[in-house]
Amino acid sequence: MTENQCIFCGIIAGKIPAKKVYEDSYVIAILDINPRNPGHTLVIPKDHAGTIFEMKNEDIGNVFQSVRNVAVKAINAMKAQGANIVQSNGAVAGQMVPHVHFHVIPRFANEGPVSIEAVLQVKKMNEEMLDKIAEKIESAELENPSDIEKGIEEAVERAVPEPKKPVKEKTDFSPAKKKSKKEEELEEIDFNF
Numbered sequence: 001m002t003e004n005q006c007i008f009c010g011i012i013a014g015k016i017p018a019k020k021v022y023e024d025s026y027v028i029a030i031l032d033i034n035p036r037n038p039g040h041t042l043v044i045p046k047d048h049a050g051t052i053f054e055m056k057n058e059d060i061g062n063v064f065q066s067v068r069n070v071a072v073k074a075i076n077a078m079k080a081q082g083a084n085i086v087q088s089n090g091a092v093a094g095q096m097v098p099h100v101h102f103h104v105i106p107r108f109a110n111e112g113p114v115s116i117e118a119v120l121q122v123k124k125m126n127e128e129m130l131d132k133i134a135e136k137i138e139s140a141e142l143e144n145p146s147d148i149e150k151g152i153e154e155a156v157e158r159a160v161p162e163p164k165k166p167v168k169e170k171t172d173f174s175p176a177k178k179k180s181k182k183e184e185e186l187e188e189i190d191f192n193f
């Protein structure tokens with residue numbers, strides 16, 4: 001999808017109507033057309049980037065300040081007791097529009113489920129697996145700028161925001177079948193990394 005065909009770029013350019021609630025030099029914020037709660041707002045960086053990995057370094061801090069400001073406005077205006085800030089990268093993460101955006105969702109005391117983590121089932125992992133995962137993530141070199149550039153390049157290729165792109169690597173996250181609690185604790189998942 002080019003920037004010309006991008007729905008969010010169209011909204012930023014004023015060619016596509018939206019209920020705008022905020023704008024500054026870096027972002028616009030609009031009401032989500034499928035609100036999960038009153039005040040559910042999308043904060044959209046003005047500079048087109050597919051995922052957070054493609055954003056310019058110098059934009060990230062400013063954009064996140066704007067996200068915080070929109071969350072402040074939304075939570076106070078809706079008299080909410082909390083807010084989720086949700087940002088998805090890649091079709092497999094549920095990204096629907098291939099232009100980076102942040103969901104600001106006011107949360108209220110009288111609703112549920114409380115936790116956004118409730119969307120994803122808890123995966124049981126044993127000590128050995130957790131050690132392996134920790135080692136893998138920790139050992140990724142990000143010490144100098146060229147390492148960061150290389151890492152970002154790979155992440156951009158991985159987190160493809162266009163829906164229905166084939167995934168080359170197979171990671172089996174199939175949920176554990178109903179088992180006794182003890183068995184479930186020992187459930188292993190084939191991560192294939």
Ligand SMILES: [Zn+2]
Nearest residue numbers: 006009048099
């Ligand atoms: Zn765009």
